[in-house]
Structure formats: C-alpha cells, structure tokens
C-alpha cells in the first residue's frame with residue numbers, strides 16, 4: 001500500500017470480508033445472508049431476520065418460537081441501570097442515554113469476556129431483549145416518568161411499539177413497525193458497523209463495540225438524519241412550506257437531511273421506497289396524507305435540483321411520527337433494529353479476527369525540537385532546522 005493509495009473517507013475501500021450482507025447497487029438489492037432484504041421485509045418478521053443474521057439461516061417456525069421464548073426470558077432489567085439513567089438530566093440526548101445504558105449492561109453480564117460464538121449469541125439475545133427497553137424506558141425515566149413493564153404477551157415488535165407509545169398498537173401499526181425494523185436491521189458496512197468491528201477487533205466485548213456503534217449512529221450524517229427529517233417536516237407544516245424550506249436550504253448550500261448516500265449516490269435506496277409505501281398505507285388509514293404529500297414535494301425538488309434520491313431515514317421519519325413515536329426516539333429505534341446486524345458483525349469479527357490498525361499519510365511537520373521555538377524566531381535565517389535535521 002503506497003501513500004498515494006490514500007482514499008478520504010475510505011470510499012469504496014474493501015475493509016472486511018463478510019458473509020452477513022452486501023449492497024448490490026447495480027441490481028438494486030440489499031443481500032442479507034443470500035436473501036433480498038425487500039423480500040424479507042414483505043414476507044418475514046423482524047425476529048426471523050434477527051435469527052437469520054445471528055445464525056446464518058432463516059429460522060423455521062419452531063426455531064423462531066424458541067428464539068422469541070429465550071429473548072422474552074431476558075426481558076428483566078437490573079434496577080441499578082434504571083437508577084443510573086434517572087441521574088441524567090431531563091434534556092439529555094436519547095442516543096447518549098442509550099449509549100450509557102448499553103455500556104452499563106456490560107457490568108451485569110456474567111459472560112462478558114467469553115468471546116465464543118455461543119456466549120456471543122446469548123449476549124446478542126440479551127441485547128435484543130433489553131435495548132428496546134433502554135430506548136423507550138430510558139426516555140420515560142429521563143423525562144420524569146415511570147418505566148413500563150415489557151409485555152411478554154405481545155409479539156416482539158408490537159411489544160417494542162407499546163413501550164414507545166404506551167398503548168397497544170393496531171395490527172397495521174405493528175406490521176409496519178416490524179417492517180421498518182427489518183429495513184433498519186442490517187446494511188453491510190456503514191460507519192457504525194465499521195466502528196463496532198474496529199472495537200471488536202481488539203478482542204473488546206460486544207457491549208463496548210455497540211456503545212461505539214451508538215456514538216457513530218447518533219451523527220446527522222448517519223442515523224441522526226431521521227430526527228432531522230422530522231424536524232424539517234414539522235417546521236415546513238404544509239406542501240408550500242416544504243417547497244420554500246427545501247429551496248431555501250439548497251440556495252444556502254445546506255444539506256437536505258434524508259437525501260444522498262455514500263453507496264447509493266446514483267441509485268435509489270430500496271428501503272426508502274418500502275417506507276414510502278408504509279407511509280402511504282398509514283396515511284390512507286388515517287385519512288390524512290399531508291406528510292406524504294410534503295415528502296413527495298421534497299423528493300421532487302431534490303431530484304430535479306441535486307439528482308439525489310431519498311434514503312431510508314427520509315420516509316422512516318414520517319412513518320414513526322404517525323406511529324406516535326416521539327422524535328427523540330427515532331435514532332434509538334434505528335439502533336435497536338440494527339442491534340441484530342451489529343451483534344452478527346461482532347460475532348463474525350471475533351471468529352475471524354485481524355486487528356484493525358491502518359496507517360496514515362502524514363501531513364504535519366518533522367524535526368521540531370523542544371524549547372527551540374524562541375531560538376528559531378530569533379534566527380536570522382528563519383530557522384531551517386527541519387531540513388538540517
């Protein structure tokens with residue numbers, strides 16, 4: 001590798017081998033362990049996809065039930081974790097709350113330092129059970145409310161939505177939310193997955209790797225965009241407002257949140273279309289398609305002015321809004337869905353590890369000497385120690 005091979009942002013650089021997922025942009029497919037993510041979203045459930053990600057094959061009916069049972073057996077949360085979250089300020093960012101929660105879970109895991117596949121798989125199940133509670137109850141606790149008890153009588157994603165909204169979802173709401181979790185479940189090598197794999201490559205544990213993943217996903221260039229999209233829609237209020245807002249942002253050379261993607265820059269994100277359909281379905285059921293119409297206005301303007309397509313965050317945001325999820329929880333929900341994919345990546349990294357330790361192209365000075373700054377200033381030749389060594 002020569003210094004001239006440096007690629008800013010590692011764009012298109014192959015950073016890892018994986019059998020978990022691949023973005024086949026040419027064919028507009030997101031391949032998840034051999035399956036098309038869109039087909040999974042339409043025909044399978046989130047827990048089946050989680051099983052597929054963790055175990056490499058789509059679980060049958062019995063296996064899926066066993067996974068759900070094991071997961072619900074892990075619903076209990078140590079009180080100390082909620083007490084810790086209660087110490088955080090009312091206006092804490094919910095991704096920071098989630099990061100603190102996930103990080104503190106590590107201290108209560110009896111298998112923390114066991115990196116075997118079996119132990120990592122058990123930890124993944126624990127995380128799938130507890131991360132939704134950390135998201136929803138973390139928000140309740142920080143904003144001064146009592147946490148809700150998880151509902152083991154509801155299917156996994158319906159139970160998650162119940163925790164987020166405080167009411168039992170309708171069949172349609174539960175189905176569309178489950179679909180959104182699948183859409184967010186895994187996506188090859190985004191910044192957060194790379195961060196988690198880099199951490200795991202030091203033999204660090206899954207909780208540390210996922211805490212790093214939360215920190216990465218918080219940024220608005222990544223998962224944080226779904227909340228920024230909702231803020232934009234709420235500010236715009238109407239189709240005319242959306243047109244004015246988007247055009248003024250473009251004129252000011254601001255980025256429009258929910259558009260563009262490092263890998264899909266010239267092709268649509270298939271997940272955005274899935275969530276656009278979900279938004280249409282929810283809007284029809286509610287008899288109010290204002291948000292859908294506003295989104296279409298934004299999509300049309302950005303396509304014609306910037307030739308950019310919407311990404312998943314653009315259409316997931318109004319769907320989550322209509323489902324009654326508070327905006328500060330949009331990115332935590334994204335992370336909760338991604339827990340399955342991230343755990344699969346940490347397991348794969350641990351099983352076939354090589355420490356990540358790249359090199360740099362150095363652009364700083366050389367040859368400076370401690371305590372010689374003043375001498376250099378006084379030096380009539382301008383101080384050329386660098387060349388003279």
Ligand SMILES: CC(=O)SCCNC(=O)CCNC(=O)[C@H](O)C(C)(C)COP(=O)(O)OP(=O)(O)OC[C@H]1O[C@@H](n2cnc3c(N)ncnc32)[C@H](O)[C@@H]1OP(=O)(O)O
Pocket residue numbers: 009220221222223225254255256257258259260261262263306308311312313
């Ligand atoms: C589920 C997810 O995490 S998907 C990503 C969610 N993030 C967002 O939606 C944030 C908005 N989007 C962006 O900022 C970018 O598209 C990113 C960060 C996602 C990808 O960016 P990169 O691959 O680094 O592309 P880069 O920043 O080089 O942009 C390329 C060009 O497209 C423009 N561009 C990219 N995205 C946008 C955008 N959302 N709005 C306006 N212009 C944009 C850039 O200004 C740049 O134009 P230029 O060449 O004239 O300067």
Ligand SMILES: O=C([O-])CC(=O)C(=O)O
Pocket residue numbers: 184186187189190191222261262263311312
């Ligand atoms: O792939 C990316 O860079 C970001 C993304 O869409 C995701 O993580 O879902």
